[in-house]
Amino acid sequence: MLSAREAAENARRQDVRNRWLLSAPSLLIIFFAAVGPLFVMLLYSVMAKGDYGDVKLWQFSADGWFGVFFQRDIFDDTLALNDAHVAIFARSVKLSLATTLITLLLGFPTAYFIATRSERSREIWLFLITIPFWTNLLIRTYAMQEVIRNEGVINTALLKLGLISAPVQMMYTDMGILFGMAYVYLPLMVLPLYASMERLDFRLVEAGYDLYATRLKVLWRIIIPMVKPGIIAGSILVFIPSLGAYVTPRVLGGGKNMMLGNLIELQFGQGRNWPLGAAISITLMAIVMVALLFYVRNASRPGARHG
Amino acid sequence: MGQLGVRERAILAAGQTAIEAKGVTKQFGAGQDAVKALDNVSVSIRENEFFTLLGPSGCGKTTLLRLIAGFDFPTDGEILLYGENIAPLPPYKRPVNTVFQSYALFPHMTVAQNIGFGLEMLGKPRAEIDRRVSQMLQLVRMEELANRRTSQISGGQQQRVALARALAPAPKVLLLDEPLSALDYKLRKDMQIELKRLQNETGITFIFVTHDQEEALTMSDRIAVMSKGKILQIGSPRDIYDRPSVRFVANFIGETNFLAGDVVSVEGASAQVRLASGGTIAAGLPEGLKPEGHVTVVVRPEHADLVKSGGTADLRGTLENIVYFGTDTHYYVKLDGGETFIIRQQNAHGGGAGHKPGDAVGVALEANSAQVVRD
Amino acid sequence: MASHFDVKRQRGFAAVAMVCFFLLYLPIATLVVFAFNAGSSLAVWEGVSLTWFMAAWNNSAVQEAAARSFAIAVIAATIATAAATMAALATTRTEPYRGLTFKYAFINQPLMVPEIVTAVALLIVFSRIKAWTGYSGLGFIVAAHTAFCIPFAYLPIRARLENMDLTLERAAADLYATPWRAFRRVTLPLLWPGILAGFMLAFVISLDDVVITEFVKSGGQDTLPTYMLGQLRRIVTPEINAISTIFLAISVLVVTLFFFISRRKV
Numbered sequence: 015m016l017s018a019r020e021a022a023e024n025a026r027r028q029d030v031r032n033r034w035l036l037s038a039p040s041l042l043i044i045f046f047a048a049v050g051p052l053f054v055m056l057l058y059s060v061m062a063k064g065d066y067g068d069v070k071l072w073q074f075s076a077d078g079w080f081g082v083f084f085q086r087d088i089f090d091d092t093l094a095l096n097d098a099h100v101a102i103f104a105r106s107v108k109l110s111l112a113t114t115l116i117t118l119l120l121g122f123p124t125a126y127f128i129a130t131r132s133e134r135s136r137e138i139w140l141f142l143i144t145i146p147f148w149t150n151l152l153i154r155t156y157a158m159q160e161v162i163r164n165e166g167v168i169n170t171a172l173l174k175l176g177l178i179s180a181p182v183q184m185m186y187t188d189m190g191i192l193f194g195m196a197y198v199y200l201p202l203m204v205l206p207l208y209a210s211m212e213r214l215d216f217r218l219v220e221a222g223y224d225l226y227a228t229r230l231k232v233l234w235r236i237i238i239p240m241v242k243p244g245i246i247a248g249s250i251l252v253f254i255p256s257l258g259a260y261v262t263p264r265v266l267g268g269g270k271n272m273m274l275g276n277l278i279e280l281q282f283g284q285g286r287n288w289p290l291g292a293a294i295s296i297t298l299m300a301i302v303m304v305a306l307l308f309y310v311r312n313a314s315r316p317g318a319r320h321g
Numbered sequence: 322m323g324q325l326g327v328r329e330r331a332i333l334a335a336g337q338t339a340i341e342a343k344g345v346t347k348q349f350g351a352g353q354d355a356v357k358a359l360d361n362v363s364v365s366i367r368e369n370e371f372f373t374l375l376g377p378s379g380c381g382k383t384t385l386l387r388l389i390a391g392f393d394f395p396t397d398g399e400i401l402l403y404g405e406n407i408a409p410l411p412p413y414k415r416p417v418n419t420v421f422q423s424y425a426l427f428p429h430m431t432v433a434q435n436i437g438f439g440l441e442m443l444g445k446p447r448a449e450i451d452r453r454v455s456q457m458l459q460l461v462r463m464e465e466l467a468n469r470r471t472s473q474i475s476g477g478q479q480q481r482v483a484l485a486r487a488l489a490p491a492p493k494v495l496l497l498d499e500p501l502s503a504l505d506y507k508l509r510k511d512m513q514i515e516l517k518r519l520q521n522e523t524g525i526t527f528i529f530v531t532h533d534q535e536e537a538l539t540m541s542d543r544i545a546v547m548s549k550g551k552i553l554q555i556g557s558p559r560d561i562y563d564r565p566s567v568r569f570v571a572n573f574i575g576e577t578n579f580l581a582g583d584v585v586s587v588e589g590a591s592a593q594v595r596l597a598s599g600g601t602i603a604a605g606l607p608e609g610l611k612p613e614g615h616v617t618v619v620v621r622p623e624h625a626d627l628v629k630s631g632g633t634a635d636l637r638g639t640l641e642n643i644v645y646f647g648t649d650t651h652y653y654v655k656l657d658g659g660e661t662f663i664i665r666q667q668n669a670h671g672g673g674a675g676h677k678p679g680d681a682v683g684v685a686l687e688a689n690s691a692q693v694v695r696d
Numbered sequence: 697m698a699s700h701f702d703v704k705r706q707r708g709f710a711a712v713a714m715v716c717f718f719l720l721y722l723p724i725a726t727l728v729v730f731a732f733n734a735g736s737s738l739a740v741w742e743g744v745s746l747t748w749f750m751a752a753w754n755n756s757a758v759q760e761a762a763a764r765s766f767a768i769a770v771i772a773a774t775i776a777t778a779a780a781t782m783a784a785l786a787t788t789r790t791e792p793y794r795g796l797t798f799k800y801a802f803i804n805q806p807l808m809v810p811e812i813v814t815a816v817a818l819l820i821v822f823s824r825i826k827a828w829t830g831y832s833g834l835g836f837i838v839a840a841h842t843a844f845c846i847p848f849a850y851l852p853i854r855a856r857l858e859n860m861d862l863t864l865e866r867a868a869a870d871l872y873a874t875p876w877r878a879f880r881r882v883t884l885p886l887l888w889p890g891i892l893a894g895f896m897l898a899f900v901i902s903l904d905d906v907v908i909t910e911f912v913k914s915g916g917q918d919t920l921p922t923y924m925l926g927q928l929r930r931i932v933t934p935e936i937n938a939i940s941t942i943f944l945a946i947s948v949l950v951v952t953l954f955f956f957i958s959r960r961k962v
Contacts, residue, residue, distance in 0.1 A: 021409030022394030030793050036786035037799050039779040040846050047843035048806045051817035058820055068823070120716050123706070127713035130704040139717075141955060146720050148951040150904040152921050153940045156928060157723035160730070160937075165739045167726050200720065219703050233706055258810025260907050265928055275812040275907075282816050282911070292820070295813045302810060392866055412869040413878075425867035429885045438881075439871035490872065 052299075059292035067286040078289025082297055099277070099294075106274045109188060110256035113195040114249050117203035120196075121248065125207035126237075129214065140208065147201035155265045158194045159185065162266075186268035194266040195256050202255070203248040210244025243312075250309040254302050274298050338403075339526040340389060340494055341365040345398035347384050358384040360550040361398070366494075366528060371520050373529045375537040376547035377573070382530045385547075386496050389528065390419045402493060413442070418487035419496040422503070424479045426471040432482050433458070433467040439490040457485040460519065477508045484516075488523060497529045501536065513540055534574045538562065546570045563621075566607030568694045571619045578625070578662050580618045580636075580691075587611060592693060594618055598636050598658030604691040616693050622665035624690035627652050627682055634683025636662060640676050652676070654684060728944070731937035738934060748938040758939060761923040764834070765903055768919060772838050773898035776845035777853075780898075781891055783846070784853040785883075789862055806844040814844070815911035822912055832914040840912045841902045848901045849894035852958055856890025893958040896950050904947070 062075040080086075083103075085096040128139040146154065161167045164181040172178045184190045214237065222232040238245070260275030267273070272280070274294065281291030347359040359381045366372045374382035387393045389400060391412030400408040407415050418439065426435050436457050440450045458464045461481040466474055471482065480500060487495055497516075501509045517540055520527050531537055537544050538558040545555045546569075553567045554560075565571035568579070582594040585601060592612060595601045604618045628634050638656040645668075652664040662684055676682060731749070735742030752758050780803075787799050806814065818840050826832045864886070868878035906921040913922060920943065927936055 018394045018399070018406075018408035019396060022396075025394070025411075029790070033786040033790065033793070034795070036782040037803075040783035040850070041799070041802055043775075043779060043839070044802055044805060044843050044846060047818065047839045048809075048814055049802065051814070051821040052809070054821050055813075055817040120712060120719075123709035123712035124716040126706060126709050142717060143720075144955070145948055145951060146724065148900055148904075149724070149944055149947050150906075150921060150940075152904075152906050152924055153727070153943060154723065156924070156936065156940060157727040159928075160726055160738055161723045165737075167722075167739065170739045197719070197723065200716070204716075216703055223701070223703060229706060237706075255810065258812050260812045260815075261925070265925075275810070278812055278816055282819060288820065291816055295816055299809055299813050302808070306808060390870055392869075412866070413872045413874055417870075419867070419870045421863050421867060423861065423863055425861065425863040427864060427867070427882060438868070438873075442868075442872040442874075442877060486871070 055292045056296060059289050059296055061289055063287050063289050065286075067282070067288060069288050075289065078287070078293040081287065081290040082293050102272050102274060102277050105188065105271070106257055109192055109195065109273065110253050110259075112192055113199060113256045114203075114253045116192070116196040117200050117252050118245065118249060121200060121203035121207055122245070125204045125211050125244075128204075128208050129211035143201050143204050143208075147205065151198055152261055152265075154198050155194055155262050158197050159265055162190055162193060185266060186271060188267075188271055190266045191263050191271060191273070194262045195259060198262060199252045199256060202251045206247035206251060207241065207244045210241040210247075214240060246309060246312050250305055254305055257301060257305075258298060337368045338365045338401075339368045339370070340528065341401040342385065342389075343399045343401065345385070345388060345395045345400060347381075347388060347393065348396040357550050359388070359395070362550070362552055363398075364545055364552055364555065366526060368526055369524055371517070371527045371529065371540060371542045373531060373537045373541035373544045374547060375531060375534060375544050375574075377532055380547040381550040382532075382547050383498060386419075386498055386528065386530050389494070390417055390496055391415050416490075416493045417496060418490060418492040418494075419498065420483050420487045420500045422499045424483040424500075424503075426479055426482055426486070428470070428472055431468050431470060432463065432474065435471060435482055436486045436489050438486065443490060453489055457489045460488070460522070461485045476504060477512070480504065480512060481515075484519065488519070488525065491523075492525065494526045494528060497527060499531055500529075501531075502533075509536075516540060538574070546573065548573075564605060564607070564692055565619060565694055566610075566692075568617060568619075568696050571692075571694055576622050576663065576665075578620045578622060578660075580620065580660065580662075581658070582616055582618050583614060584612050584616055592616075594691070594693065596636065596658070598638065598656035598660060598662075600635050602635055602686060602691050603689075604693045605689065606693050607695060610693065610695060612693055617696060618691050619694050620686055620691050622651070622663045623649075624687045625662070625664045626685045626687075627654070627664050627666065627676060628685045630681040630683045632683065633685055635686045636684040638662065638682060638684070640678055640680045640682045642678060643676070652682075654682060656684075724944070727937050728941050730934050731941040733934050733937075736933050738932065738937070748934040749942075751933075751935045752938045752942075755935070757918070757923060758920070761918045761920045764917065765919040765921070768834060768837055768841055769899050769902040772841035772845050772902045773849070773895050775838075776842045776898045776902075777849045777891060777895040779842070780846050780849035780894055781853055781887070784850055784857050788854055788857040789860075803850055804847050807847050811844075811907040815908045818908060819911040826914070834917060836912050836914075837909055837917065837919075840908050841905060844905070844908065845898035845902050849898040852893040852897065853887065853890040856887055856893075860886055889957050893954050896954040896957070900947055900950050900954075903943075 058069050059078045060074055060076065061069040061071065062073040062077065064070055080093075081096070081099075083096055083099055084093050086092070087094060124143075128136055128143070131139060159166070162184040163169070164183065164185065168184075169178075169181040173181065184193065218240070219232055219236055222236045227235065258275055259273055260279065263271065263273040263276055267276070278291050278294050278298070281287045281294065285291070342362055342364050345359055345362045346357060349356045349358055362381070362385065374385060376382050384393065388395050388408070391407070391410060391414075395408055398408070399406045402415070402417070407417075427438065430438070433454050437450045437454045440453055445453075454467075455464070458467055461484055463478065463481055463485065466478060471479060474482070480503075483500065501512050504512060513536060516527075529537075529540065538561075541558055543555060543557055544561050545552045546561060547553065548569050554565065554570045556564070561570065562574055565574065565577075571577045571579075580596055580598070582596040585593040585595050587593075587606070590606050591603050592606055593601055594604045594616060596618070602618075606612065627640075630637055636654075636656055638654040640652060641655045641661070642653040644651045644653070647668075649665050649667050652666070654662045654664065656662050664684065730738050730741075732744050732746070733742055734745035734747060783799070783803055787796060787803075790796070822836045822840075826836070860883075864882055865878050868882045869875070873881060904921065905919075906925055909919050910922050910925065913919070918926070920939065924936060924939060
């Protein structure tokens with residue numbers, strides 16, 4: 015007969031085995047249709063490009079990676095910085111940072127407003143934020159297009175009021191993309207901000223007022239430091255999808271004002287340069303990983319306060 | 322006292338051991354972080370007994386209960402149920418049921434479905450389950466609430482359902498893990514009596530875990546006092562209270578005075594001890610202890626009287642403080658040896674002994690009230 | 697004048713919040729209103745009519761895309777929810793074991809990578825498989841959707857499991873229920889709201905997807921969102937508004953249900 019110690023050991027081992035079996039379907043599906051392809055893409059980025067898209071299998075070449083930031087002159091074969099690509103990287107980062115800033119400036123007061131309502135009305139306000147969050151991104155982008163295009167609501171209204179004599183061009187500009195991204199990603203900023211504000215201990219705020227702080231100083235010295243994890247989480251949640259945005263710049267930016275997502279698509283479409291597309295994708299992923307790492311490092315130090 | 326003794330003798334006569342733990346050790350973690358929740362514990366619990374595991378939180382009492390129930394396996398040792406080692410069996414193969422501290426009633430089932438669950442799992446026919454469920458509902462006086470959801474009944478009623486659910490499969494042993502701790506004072510008192518009644522009516526062995534010494538003293542046939550993974554003393558409530566054998570037991574249960582002294586002579590189960598603060602007294606000895614030299618003697622505050630200094634006094638000192646408690650009065654005496662001695666005296670109507678703080682007083686100990694304890 | 701000093705008040709915050717809510721709903725409201733426009737303009741109101749809903753309803757391309765979207769979402773969400781339920785059972789309520797952190801990272805991986813990157817990676821692999829096997833059916837879209845639906849289904853199921861009282865299953869085991877019967881009779885019924893919530897999230901996420909579907913689909917496999925994306929390149933009529941409105945209504949309905957289910961206690 016088994017001793018109790020052996021029985022315990024057996025039970026534990028079987029438990030761990032069962033837990034691997036139970037997670038196997040998820041792990042396999044994600045490996046097959048998410049993680050695995052990323053590794054294949056890494057391989058593709060170091061192969062020679064095929065003539066009609068795809069790659070020449072097992073013909074290795076560094077051209078894909080070179081092409082991310084450089085280009086070879088057609089005539090004298092010298093390397094030069096690829097200005098177009100650099101500009102797209104710069105635009106992507108610039109627009110993503112601007113989107114993060116706008117959503118933070120609008121989202122912070124909104125989250126604060128919701129967090130300071132009564133328990134019941136809080137749920138209703140929160141629900142109003144959640145609805146756009148779960149509404150199709152394409153539909154929201156399209157809705158934004160209807161508002162900002164030349165014949166859209168804003169221009170029509172301004173024209174009728176006589177404030178402008180010709181429509182203000184917003185579609186197919188960086189400004190249009192920025193409006194669109196700020197609009198579609200705003201809920202991503204509000205939700206984590208709200209989550210950290212909901213737990214805010216207002217006795218500390220009372221203590222601040224008791225110690226002669228003005229409203230602005232209480233906001234700056236007490237509330238903001240305490241909800242810093244929420245600010246970081248919200249900023250990361252907005253910055254990362256902005257950087258990889260594809261639908262919004264495609265619809266609102268037209269063909270000219272590309273962001274990284276559109277540049278990648280171009281290489282797999284008309285560009286027929288899959289290794290380059292793969293290399294840009296991996297570069298984008300690397301930037302995202304750095305941002306995530308920054309988040310993890312900051313989130314794991316809850317005691318950290320800015321001074 | 323007489324009645325309890327009779328019952329105890331009856332149990333002793335019946336004599337069969339229901340549960341026996343043999344050298345049970347339970348270790349959590351490994352290496353340097355290893356913690357022994359139970360350290361080589363042995364105890365046997367008799368059939369039909371109301372047995373209580375008493376101790377502060379973290380003493381290992383709940384761990385021992387979980388090992389008997391099968392939620393954990395011991396690191397070492399055996400647990401015998403009527404002679405058969407059940408330690409390696411999973412909980413669903415043990416004829417032992419538990420009343421959980423949180424009750425753990427299934428929220429998606431009715432009261433009756435909860436009570437019938439165990440019988441259903443045992444594969445009993447529907448008719449038998451129904452019969453047994455209504456019998457159990459009657460036993461805990463809950464007939465009219467059979468079809469309620471468990472979230473729709475009060476805490477005390479949930480407690481009864483948990484009891485009925487655990488008793489329904491007629492287990493050989495019922496384990497109760499601090500089942501009364503979530504109830505308010507009045508309800509707790511009622512349930513103590515109710516539990517005692519249920520045990521008498523069903524004749525099932527109860528193993529009861531609590532940190533509440535009063536609960537343990539009022540309900541148990543025998544008590545095991547535990548600390549730091551070990552059982553320090555096993556005995557009837559009166560044994561444990563009057564004849565504590567270890568300093569921890571004396572301290573944990575009730576209020577106690579500790580006195581330092583030196584052994585003069587030993588005869589049988591009694592020793593002559595010269596106290597640091599006064600005369601020489603006779604003190605009982607715990608089983609198996611043959612003390613020499615320096616010892617600690619304990620005396621309960623209600624087993625001493627305040628007397629005039631000199632004469633019959635066993636101890637001498639100065640009255641420091643008098644605290645009135647309604648039913649009784651506590652006198653704090655600073656002994657000449659430096660220790661503080663507390664005396665508890667019942668208040669007579671209109672009484673007042675006439676002592677004032679600052680008076681030189683003596684303390685007289687009742688015969689057979691002092692006891693030597695192990696440190 | 698307030699009767700007390702309100703420590704929670706910050707000047708201007710309520711106003712900004714109101715502006716935010718206005719801005720969030722203005723475009724959506726405009727879109728819905730013009731779906732009912734009698735004329736073909738998206739800016740000039742010409743009276744109420746259901747013309748564009750009828751047009752969308754009778755458009756065979758829309759019908760096909762909608763049916764395809766729905767079928768993909770049902771299948772992908774079902775598989776993802778089943779897999780996520782098992783994974784949640786495997787990764788909660790346990791002492792840490794070797795590989796647990798790996799599992800968390802792996803299951804949440806689809807959330808960490810920009811969609812466009814996953815999309816082109818899938819394009820690379822699936823186009824190769826399509827060439828090798830000659831199969832180019834909806835299976836590829838379903839597989840891709842299932843993968844990114846898993847972390848969404850996993851979230852509420854795991855949350856529910858972690859809040860569940862372990863002693864309930866102990867009590868079942870104590871009352872002679874074998875592990876399987878304890879799971880069937882106690883764990884599963886109590887977990888059910890979480891599973892339902894997970895399914896709904898996965899369903900909406902699959903229904904909404906544009907980017908990955910756009911890159912994985914073969915010819916003639918448009919879903920409703922990719923069909924709409926294609927249409928946006930042309931002259932847009934309120935028909936798109938009508939489709940969007942119906943789409944919106946379905947999303948709102950599912951999310952509302954989710955909201956109530958995930959808050960239910962038992």
